[in-house]
Amino acid sequence: MKTIKVGFSRPKSWFVPVSWLIRLFLWTPYSHVYVKYHSDSLDRDIIYQASGLKVNFVGNTLFQTEELVVKEFSLNIPDDFYNKMLQESVDEAGVPYSMMQIFNTLGYLLFKTEFFKNKIAGYDCSRLVAQILEIDPQYNLPPLSIVTPKDVYNYLEKKEQNG
Numbered sequence: 001m002k003t004i005k006v007g008f009s010r011p012k013s014w015f016v017p018v019s020w021l022i023r024l025f026l027w028t029p030y031s032h033v034y035v036k037y038h039s040d041s042l043d044r045d046i047i048y049q050a051s052g053l054k055v056n057f058v059g060n061t062l063f064q065t066e067e068l069v070v071k072e073f074s075l076n077i078p079d080d081f082y083n084k085m086l087q088e089s090v091d092e093a094g095v096p097y098s099m100m101q102i103f104n105t106l107g108y109l110l111f112k113t114e115f116f117k118n119k120i121a122g123y124d125c126s127r128l129v130a131q132i133l134e135i136d137p138q139y140n141l142p143p144l145s146i147v148t149p150k151d152v153y154n155y156l157e158k159k160e161q162n163g
Contacts, residue, residue, distance in 0.1 A: 002082040005036040006129060007047075007072040008153055012065075018102065025109055026150040030070040033129045033149040036060065037086075048089045048132075050123040055095045073156040085132055098124055101145070108146040126152055 008030035011019050022031035034049035045060035077085070101124040123131075130147045133155075 001076045002037070002079060003074055003076055004082070004085070005072040005074050006133070006152070006156055007034050007036055008032065008070045008149060009034070009067040010070065012068050018099075021106070022102070022149070025106060026148055028150050028153070030149060030153070032067065033125045033152050034063075035085075035089075035129055035132060036072065037082075048128075050097050050125045050128040053097050055092050055097065055123055055128060057089075057093060071153075073160060075156075088132065092123070092128070095123060101127060105146045105148055109148075125149065 008028075009032045010016075010023065010030050011032075016031075019031040023029065032049070032051065034047050034051075036045055036047050038045050047058045047060060047063045049056060049058065105124070105126075126147045126149050127144050129152055130144055133152075
């Protein structure tokens with residue numbers, strides 16, 4: 001078994017309008033979701049995220065200087081799932097970040113129409129983490145094209161409460 005963390009954060013910088021919008025629309029203290037894992041060979045915690053212009057990896061030290069961590073959930077996962085997660089993470093690194101994904105999700109939150117459930121190329125942080133976790137359909141989450149950080153948070157909170 002391996003342990004990963006799924007974390008929720010917001011920028012430490014004051015002027016980040018996209019973060020403001022996400023927090024306003026979701027009514028949350030966070031606007032970003034990421035996966036953190038420990039590399040034994042490097043003796044470092046590594047953050048895997050969709051931010052800036054691409055899906056990327058960043059060291060925990062740099063991440064901590066730029067982001068205010070609101071909460072992290074620890075998940076124990078089987079070794080084969082962990083290896084698959086790392087393989088997919090490396091394969092997806094460098095894929096463009098999709099601002100259209102965020103606008104698509106905001107459109108759905110505002111208008112609640114099926115039009116916004118279309119697949120969009122690229123990732124935002126929520127879609128990236130939800131896809132990695134292969135979130136259970138039993139929690140009745142929206143499709144990956146409109147999943148939000150709050151959806152991922154609520155899923156993990158329920159999972160934590162249910163054991």
